[in-house]
Amino acid sequence: MTELENKLMMATKLAARGRVSRRDFVQLAIATGLTATAGNLLFAKALRAEPKKGGNLKLGLAHGATTDSLDPGLYYDQFTGTACWGTLSNSLTEIDSTGSAVPDLAESFEPSDGAKKWVFKLRNGATFHNGKPVTADDVVASIMHHRGADSKSAAKSLLEPVTSVTADGPNTVIFELTGGNADFPYIVSDYHIPIMPKKDDGTADWSSGIRTGPYILEKFEPGVTATFKKNPNYFKSDKGWFDTVETISIKDVTARTNALTSGETQYLHRADLKTLDLLKQNPNVVIFEVTGYGHYIFVMNVTQPPFDNPDVRNAIKYSVNREEILQKVFQGHGTVGNDNPIAPTVKFAIDPQPQHKYDPAKAKELLKKAGLDSLKVDLSVAEAAFTGATDSALLWQESAKAAGIDLNVIREPEDAYWDNVWLKKPFVASYWAGRPTCDWMFTTAYAADAAWNDTFWKNPRFNELLVAARAETDDAKRAAMYAEMQQLVHDDGGLINLVFNSFVDAHANNLAHGDVAANWPMDGMKIAERWWFAS
C-alpha cells in the first residue's frame, strides 16, 4: 500500500466521522490517481458507512388530514404511517431491505402445525416510552384492538384468519390461525398493528401515544404536524440517530418542493415527476427513487358487459401503449406492467407470457373473435386513483383508436372517488400499494370473496390454488402454484396493470442511509429510525 493510499484510507475513516471536508477528501483522492467523480462517490460512501448522532429531521409529507387519529386501526396514509408508526412505534416484525419479514419487537418466531400455529418470542429489555417493559399481555391487547364485532380497524380483515391470540408467560405470544399461512410474519409487520401498552381494563391504550419506538411523541396536530424527540432508552442502540423529528403535512407538491429547496425540510415525499429534471439540477438535492410493490391499474368489472367476454378484456389489454404512458406521464419512473399484480421484486413473482404489449392488430383480431367491429366503453378516472390517471387515460384514448376501441374518458370528482366510483363503475382507474407477498396481494384483491375484489373476478381454479399455496411450506411447490395463479390473472382477469410505479422522492444531500426497504416509501416509512445526517 502506497503512502497516498494509506492517507486515503485514513481520510475515509475520518470522513465517516465527519472530520474531513469533501473538498480535502476529493483532492486527496485525485492525488492517489482517482477521478474527481470517483472521489466524490467514495466520500459519499464513506459518509454513509458510519451513522452519526444528532440533527433535527423535518419531513415534508404529501399526506395528512385534520381527521387523522392516533388510533392505529385508522392510520389512513403515509402521514400517520410514517409519523405514528415508523417514528413512534414498532410492530412484532418489520420488512427489511431484502423484502423479508424479520423480528422487530419480537426476538424470534416459529411456525408449527402446518403454519397454523405461530409462536412469537418477545425481545428482552424493550420498554414503552413511560418506562414500562413490553410484555406478552401488551401484544395480545394490541392485536385484540383490531378484532371483535365493533372493530373499526383497517386491519380487521387482515387479522380475520386469527382464531386466538394468547400470552404464554411474559415473553411468548401464540397465534392460532383458521388455516395454514406460511406468510403470517409478514402480516404482523403491517403498519396498522403496532404494539401499545395494555390498560387496566385490558384494552390497548392508543390515545396516549405511548409506544416503543425510537422517538417520543411531543405534539400531534392532525393535518398539520407531528413532532418527536429522541427516545434515550430505545431498545435498538444502532437505530434512531436524530435528536428531533418533525413530520409536516404539505399536500401541495409545489409547496413541498419549495420547502425542500428553501431548506425548511430535508425530505420531499412524492416529488413532482413533471419537474424532476429541473429539481435534479439543484446541487443540494438528491433524487431518491425506489421501485416498490405499488401499481397503477385500470380495472374492469368482469361481470358487466362487455367486460364479461375474455376476448374483449384481452383486446382492451392489447390496446394500451404502456411504454408510451410510462415515458410521457411518469417520465420513465417505473416498470411497465404486464397485467400481473405481483411486483417483480416479490418472492415467487413471474413475468407471464405472452407480454401484453401495444398491438392494435391483435386487439382488432380479438374484438372480431368476440363478434365486434368496434367497441365504445366509458372509462372513469380521477387523480385520486393515482397522479397521472387522467393523462394516462387520454394517451390511451388516442392509442386505442387504432384498435377500433373508442374510450370515453370521464373525469370523476376526486372527492369520494373510492366510495362512488371504485367498485361501483364498471371500468375505473385504481391503485394498489401492493403487498410484500403473493398470498397477501391475492387474498386482498383477487380472491372470490375478497371485499376489495375490484375486478369481481371469480376463478375457481385460482381460488383453489390460493388456499393450497397458503399452507404449503415447500418453496418449490409454492412457486409452481403462484406461477399458475399469476398466469391466470394475466390471461383471464379484469386487471390492466399499467405500471409498477417507483416511489420518487428527494432529500437534502446531507441525509445518509444504508440499504433501503421497498415495501413503502421513505425506507419502509422508517426513515426516522434508519437514516441519519452525514454532516
Add this chain to the structure above:
Amino acid sequence: MHPIVRTVLQRLGLGLLTLFIVSIVIFSALEMLPGGFAEAILGQSATPETVAAFNKEIGLDRPAIVRYVEWIGGILQGDFGTSYAGAGGNIKRHVSDLIAPRLYNTFFLAIMAAVIAVPLALTLGVLAALYRNSLFDRIVNSVTLTTIALPEFFVAYVLMFFFAIKLRWFYSLSTVSESTTFLEHISRAALPAITLTLVIIAHMMRMTRAAIINLLASPYIEMAQLKGIPRRRVIVHHALPNAWAPIVTVVAFNLAYLVVGVVVVEVVFVYPGIGQMMVDAVSSRDMPVVQACALIFAATYILLNLSADIISIITNPRLLHPR
C-alpha cells in the same frame, strides 16, 4: 340614534335566522354528498362491517332529522359537539378545541392582510379618482388588475419563488402552532398576507374610484367646483363622504373574503387556518366540524355586513332619517 339601535337589533335577529338557514343548507348538502364519514376515513380499505361499526359508534345509523335536531339542540346550549374523528376513544375531540387555534390563525392572517390592504386600496382609489385618466391612474389600474387577474396560487408561487427561494427574506412554509411567538407568527404569515393583499386590493380600489367618479357628475359637486374649491378638497370633503355606501360594501365583501375564502392560500403556504380544516372536514364528511366552520364563516360575514350597512346608513342622511 334610536333608529340605528333598532336596525342593529333587527339585523342581529335576522342574522340568527341566516345562521339557521346556513346550518340547514350545509346539513342538506352534506347529506346529499355520496359516502359517509366511515367510508371517507377508511378510504380504499373500507369493508361493510367496519363501516357499520363506525356508523353505529358515531350515531350515523340514525335518521338525518334526528341527528340534525340533536346537533342544533347542542348548539343552542353552546355545545358544538365532538368531531367524528377520534370518536370512541377516551379522548373526545371537542369541535371548539379543534377550531379555536385555527380560528386564531385565520383571524391573525385576515387582520394582517386587512391592515395592509384597506388603507392602501382607499388611498390608491382616491388618488386614481383625483388624477383620473392620468398616467398614474392607468398604471395603478393595470397593475392592480393584473394582480387579481392571476390565479391566487400563481401569485403565491411567484412571491414564494422570489422572496422565499431566491432572496430568502421570508419563509416558504407558514406552519405555525400555539408555541409560535407573535413576531415569528408575523414573519411566517408575511407571504400569505402579501398574496392576499394583492388579491383583494384591486376590487376595493376600483370601487372607491368608481364611486367617487360617479358622484363627480352630481350637481352639488359641480356647484362646489364652480365655487372654485380645489379638486382635492372637493373629492375628499364632498364626494368621498357620499361615496361611502358602495365602498364600505365592497370593503366588507373583501374583509369577509379574507376570513372565508383563503383556502387556496392556506394550501400553498401550509398555513393551518380554518378554510383548510373545513375542506378536510367536508371531504371526510365530519358534519360537526363542517357545521361549526360554516357557522363561524357565516357569523363573520353577517357581522361585517351589518357594520357595512350601519356605516352606509350613518353616512346617508336620507337613510338615517327615513320618511
Add this chain to the structure above:
Amino acid sequence: MTAEAGDIRAIKARRGRIESAWRVLKTAPFSAWLGMIIIAIYVFCAVFAPWIAPYGEAEIVGNAYQPSSAEFWLGTDQIGRDIFSRLIYGARNTIGIALITTLLSFAIGGTLGVFAAIHRGGWLDQILSRLVDALMSIPTLIFALMLLAVFGKYIAALILILALLDSTRVFRLARATAINVVVMDYVEAARLRGEGLGWITMKEIVPNIMPPLVAEFGLRFCFVFLTISSLSFLGVGIQPPTADWGSMVAENKSLITYGNPTPLYPAAAIALLTVAVNFVVDWFLHRTSGLRDEH
C-alpha cells in the same frame, strides 16, 4: 301605415344607431381602443379556433415538454400537446364559459336585487336577502366543491353553480346601490307624477345603478376564470381534454418555481383579457357618469 314606410323608418333608425355608435367610439380614449382591439382578437380566436390553431385541441403531436420551436411555437405540455393550439382553443372554452356564467349571474342577481330594493323591507326582500345572506356567508369555493361533488362534473353544472353563487354578490351590490337611488328626489318625483313601477325601474333606477354594476361585471367576468382555476387547483373543474386557461395554469403550476414560462402563457392570457375588459368598462363608466371636465 304601409309596410314600405315602416321599412324605411327601420333602416333610418338602424343607420342612426350605427352612426351614433361610431360617433361615440370616436371619442373613446386610447386605453379603451386598446381594450376593444384585444377583446376583438380574443373573440376572433375563440370563434375561429379550429381554423387558426396549428394542431387539434387534444391532439398529441410530440413528446412531453418540448421547448418552443418553429414547429411548436410555445412548446408542448405534459403529454405532448401543442400549447399554442391549446391556448387558442382555451380562448373559446374560457371566454364562452365565463361569459355565460357572468350573464346568467347578472340576469338573476341584478333583477332580483333591483326588485328587492324597490320593495325594501317587504317580505320578498326579506326572504331574498336572508337566502342570499345565507348563501354568501358560505365560502364560495368550498360550497362549489360540495355542490360539484353532488351534481356531477358537467360543464352545465359548473356554469349553473358558479352563476348562482356569483349572483348573490350581484344581488347584494344591485340592491345596495338601488336603495340609494330609490330614495333620490327624482324617483320620488316620478312616483308622485304617477309613473308606473316598471317605468320608474327602467328609466330612473336601472340607468343610475349601471356604473357600479358594469364595473362589477368586468371584474366578475374575470373572476370566473379565476374561480375555475382555483377549483382545478383543488382538484375539480373542467373535463379533460378540454383546454381552459384556468386549468392550464393549475396543471403546470409546479414549473413556476423553476422559472419555466409554460404556466405563464395561460396566466398572461387571462391577465391581458382582464385588463382589456376593464379598460373598456372604465371608459363606459366614465361616459355614463356624464363627466364633462376632461377634454
